[in-house]
Amino acid sequence: MDERANRPRIERTYALAAELRAILGKLKRKLREHGGRSDLTPSQVSVILRLEIDGPVTVSSLARAEGMRPQSMSAIVTSLLDVGLVSGSPDPNDARQTLMSLSRKCQKFLKEGRAARQDWLTTTIQEKLSVQEQEKLAAVLQLLARLVED
Numbered sequence: 001m002d003e004r005a006n007r008p009r010i011e012r013t014y015a016l017a018a019e020l021r022a023i024l025g026k027l028k029r030k031l032r033e034h035g036g037r038s039d040l041t042p043s044q045v046s047v048i049l050r051l052e053i054d055g056p057v058t059v060s061s062l063a064r065a066e067g068m069r070p071q072s073m074s075a076i077v078t079s080l081l082d083v084g085l086v087s088g089s090p091d092p093n094d095a096r097q098t099l100m101s102l103s104r105k106c107q108k109f110l111k112e113g114r115a116a117r118q119d120w121l122t123t124t125i126q127e128k129l130s131v132q133e134q135e136k137l138a139a140v141l142q143l144l145a146r147l148v149e150d
Contacts, residue, residue, distance in 0.1 A: 058098065
């Protein structure tokens with residue numbers, strides 16, 4: 001098939017991709033709105049999520065994982081320590097090192113935020129979509145899952 005014949009299909013696919021990105025962006029903002037207020041910077045959020053996934057690590061390891069200088073990471077970690085979202089403990093393998101981990105306060109903050117977002121989304125789906133539309137949404141989710149499969 002030549003490029004001219006395929007052009008409408010390519011344009012439609014491009015438009016679908018743009019619309020999907022816009023809608024997912026709006027959904028992400030709505031979820032953030034309903035997940036509780038946070039004054040955290042994107043860098044602080046990234047560190048918290050990395051600690052949640054990787055578990056306790058040193059500031060140097062965090063810096064490497066986030067692709068930044070240890071001094072910059074140290075400033076981020078210090079700000080999180082100051083508000084009680086992370087804590088440090090001696091590394092059992094090297095007492096000269098400190099392992100940073102999420103505090104109980106942070107774990108509670110994450111859990112409550114996720115629960116609030118889940119509650120909002122569940123309620124919104126129930127209130128705005130009929131049973132048939134919810135079934136269509138389930139089918140769309142299967143398609144979206146295929147888009148992100150490796």
